[in-house]
Amino acid sequence: xxxxxxxxxxxxxxxxxxxxxxxxxxxxxxxxxxxxxxxxxxxxxxxxxxxxxxxxxxxxxxxxxxxxxxxxxxxxxxxxxxxxxxxxxxxxxxxxxxxxxxxxxxxxxxxxxxxxxxxxxxxxxxxxxxxxxxxxxxxxxxxxxxxxxxxxxxxxxxxxxxxxxxxxxxxxxxxxxxxxxxxxxxxxxxxxxxx
Ligand SMILES: O=C(O)CCC(=O)C(=O)O
Ligand SMILES: [Fe+2]
Numbered sequence: 001x002x003x004x005x006x007x008x009x010x011x012x013x014x015x016x017x018x019x020x021x022x023x024x025x026x027x028x029x030x031x032x033x034x035x036x037x038x039x040x041x042x043x044x045x046x047x048x049x050x051x052x053x054x055x056x057x058x059x060x061x062x063x064x065x066x067x068x069x070x071x072x073x074x075x076x077x078x079x080x081x082x083x084x085x086x087x088x089x090x091x092x093x094x095x096x097x098x099x100x101x102x103x104x105x106x107x108x109x110x111x112x113x114x115x116x117x118x119x120x121x122x123x124x125x126x127x128x129x130x131x132x133x134x135x136x137x138x139x140x141x142x143x144x145x146x147x148x149x150x151x152x153x154x155x156x157x158x159x160x161x162x163x164x165x166x167x168x169x170x171x172x173x174x175x176x177x178x179x180x181x182x183x184x185x186x187x188x189x190x191x192x193x194x195x
Contacts, residue, residue, distance in 0.1 A: 016155075016159065030134040065193050067191075079101075098192050100193045113174060114174055123191060133187055136182075142172075
């Protein structure tokens with residue numbers, strides 16, 4: 001299936017930007033982050049059993065941020081300069097302050113993220129989240145909570161997805177398994193916690 005013109009298919013609160021950086025910068029940044037971040041694989045409890053999440057994560061934040069992501073607390077890392085520079089550029093562009101960054105590394109198409117909304121109370125009402133994709137293209141699925149209508153979009157290397165207004169209160173999203181995808185992908189979500 002080819003997914004075309006994702007900009008046209010998204011519900012209110014989701015905006016896709018095909019190029020926030022060049023293709024070659026996206027790939028170079030992917031490689032740099034794979035080699036240089038402190039990757040963790042936290043355990044979560046599902047029906048009373050502990051499981052390692054199906055991807056790796058790194059959580060980067062200002063010193064005063066304390067954000068429990070899905071009830072598991074990741075250790076908090078300092079901002080590498082390349083990501084701090086990106087945060088400054090995004091803050092200028094969108095007029096919004098970000099003090100935390102959750103990084104997910106999907107090593108191949110077997111790694112995934114289940115249905116959720118980023119609606120933790122620390123994020124406030126109608127949070128503004130900027131999501132940057134690096135590496136392999138992956139399908140991202142959005143589901144309206146009441147009608148269950150779903151929207152598929154392809155998140156490509158070097159792209160941005162803005163999530164704002166009712167994108168969390170009215171919808172869930174997921175990154176499904178795509179076992180045929182052999183390449184890795186990193187997703188950066190710039191967030192504002194407790195401000
Ligand atoms: O990998 C993605 O594109 C989604 C990540 C996500 O939903 C999250 O970090 O909350
Ligand atoms: Fe999310």
